[in-house]
Amino acid sequence: MVVIRGATTIPCDNKEEVQKAVSELMEAIENHNNMKSSEVLSIVFSSTSDIHSYYPAKAAREAGYVSCSLFSAVEPEIVGGLPLCIRVMLFTEKDLVPKHVYLRGARVLRRDLGKFNVAIDGPAGSGKSTVARRLADDYHILYLDTGAMYRAVALQAIEAGVNVEDEAAIADLMRDVKLDVRYENGVQRTLLGERDVSEDIRKPPVSMAASSVSKYASVRMKLVEKQREIASRMSCVLDGRDIGTFVLPEADFKFYLTASPEVRARRRYDELVAKGHTVDFEALRDEIVKRDEQDMNRKIAPLKQAEDAVLVDTSEMTIEEVVAAVKKRMQEKI
Ligand code: DC
Numbered sequence: 586m587v588v589i590r591g592a593t594t595i596p597c598d599n600k601e602e603v604q605k606a607v608s609e610l611m612e613a614i615e616n617h618n619n620m621k622s623s624e625v626l627s628i629v630f631s632s633t634s635d636i637h638s639y640y641p642a643k644a645a646r647e648a649g650y651v652s653c654s655l656f657s658a659v660e661p662e663i664v665g666g667l668p669l670c671i672r673v674m675l676f677t678e679k680d681l682v683p684k685h686v687y688l689r690g691a692r693v694l695r696r697d698l699g700k701f702n703v704a705i706d707g708p709a710g711s712g713k714s715t716v717a718r719r720l721a722d723d724y725h726i727l728y729l730d731t732g733a734m735y736r737a738v739a740l741q742a743i744e745a746g747v748n749v750e751d752e753a754a755i756a757d758l759m760r761d762v763k764l765d766v767r768y769e770n771g772v773q774r775t776l777l778g779e780r781d782v783s784e785d786i787r788k789p790p791v792s793m794a795a796s797s798v799s800k801y802a803s804v805r806m807k808l809v810e811k812q813r814e815i816a817s818r819m820s821c822v823l824d825g826r827d828i829g830t831f832v833l834p835e836a837d838f839k840f841y842l843t844a845s846p847e848v849r850a851r852r853r854y855d856e857l858v859a860k861g862h863t864v865d866f867e868a869l870r871d872e873i874v875k876r877d878e879q880d881m882n883r884k885i886a887p888l889k890q891a892e893d894a895v896l897v898d899t900s901e902m903t904i905e906e907v908v909a910a911v912k913k914r915m916q917e918k919i
Contacts, residue, residue, distance in 0.1 A: 587677050588674055589683040589686075590686075591686040592670055594690035595671070596913070602638075603640075604639065611645060613688060614673070614675060617686050618679075620679055622649050622650050623652060625650060625675055626654070628675045629674045630642055630656065631658040631671075633660050635669055636669060665722065667724075669916070690916030701837040702820065703720060704839045705823070705841075706828050706840070706891070707888075708873075709792070709877070710844065710852045713825075713842050716904070716911060717823070719908045721771075724820075726822060727819055728773060729821050732824070733783070736775070737782055737786055738758075738762060738795070739786075740785055741777055749797040752801050752803075755798055764807075792872070793872060793876060800885070801885075805885055809827075813833070826886070829841070834891070838915050840914070842899055843896070843900075845900045854866050854869055
């Protein structure tokens with residue numbers, strides 16, 4: 586007996602969507618495995634608990650699976666799980682090597698069956714890193730924080746007493762920079778040589794300096810090469826300023842997150858205060874505006890929305906709402 590597995594998602598819960606998705610999934614399983622519906626012994630469906638409108642098993646019966654046994658089960662709710670998802674296990678006695686099929690939003694469940702990248706760009710405090718981390722956790726893929734790399738270069742410059750406005754001096758410094766990112770239990774650690782600088786790069790003076798060094802070709806080319814290399818090897822969510830426009834113009838999913846400067850400054854302020862830093866709100870807001878200007882107006886790969894990126898204004902949204910909106914768009918696109 587051979588078991589073929591598969592899954593798909595529906596954009597919203599109604600009978601027509603369930604019927605369409607089930608037909609599509611079953612047809613794809615047959616095509617990929619070169620088999621006919623009459624060769625199927627039984628099919629077990631399970632759908633997430635947010636699907637009430639129709640049983641996938643009924644849809645399969647209507648789609649021509651008339652002689653096999655069919656079951657539909659409802660899965661218990663899993664926090665952070667893929668919503669509106671229909672999974673299937675199909676049993677056959679045909680002699681074949683099963684090809685499992687994951688369609689639409691369910692592609693994210695099996696990164697081994699199809700690599701994909703998500704690009705999230707936007708200004709500081711727009712919620713990029715929180716959303717990127719959540720997506721990476723939920724889809725079990727890597728999160729690459731590209732800003733951390735620019736921050737590490739800035740930290741090295743500050744500690745070496747190099748003026749971040751001196752392009753030639755920064756180019757010199759780049760020749761010796763030993764920047765690396767590693768993952769510990771799925772969490773990115775940023776290293777300068779053997780030193781873990783993940784905490785130090787978050788200190789307030791580093792932000793503006795990171796924006797300054799990111800203007801230079803000598804810095805960008807080296808870091809972008811590293812980012813592309815990581816993204817070419819595995820599915821990942823990358824956040825930054827130029828991911829959708831420059832680093833990965835062919836990314837499968839692109840989002841541009843934004844929010845008013847007031848809201849973004851408030852988020853950063855709360856974050857820094859929670860970490861024990863003393864911060865002046867007005868000064869922080871001014872710095873954010875200045876950093877936006879610098880990031881948006883530099884010559885190489887400036888911060889801007891890619892033409893094919895989905896714009897999400899997060900000013901009035903909770904993080905849960907942003908994550909849900911982003912996931913919904915991903916499912917609709919597949
Ligand atoms: O996202 P962040 O605040 O950690 O980024 C710090 C700076 O690094 C940002 O002001 C501009 C630069 N940066 C960039 O130029 N390109 C990226 N992909 C990411 C960050």
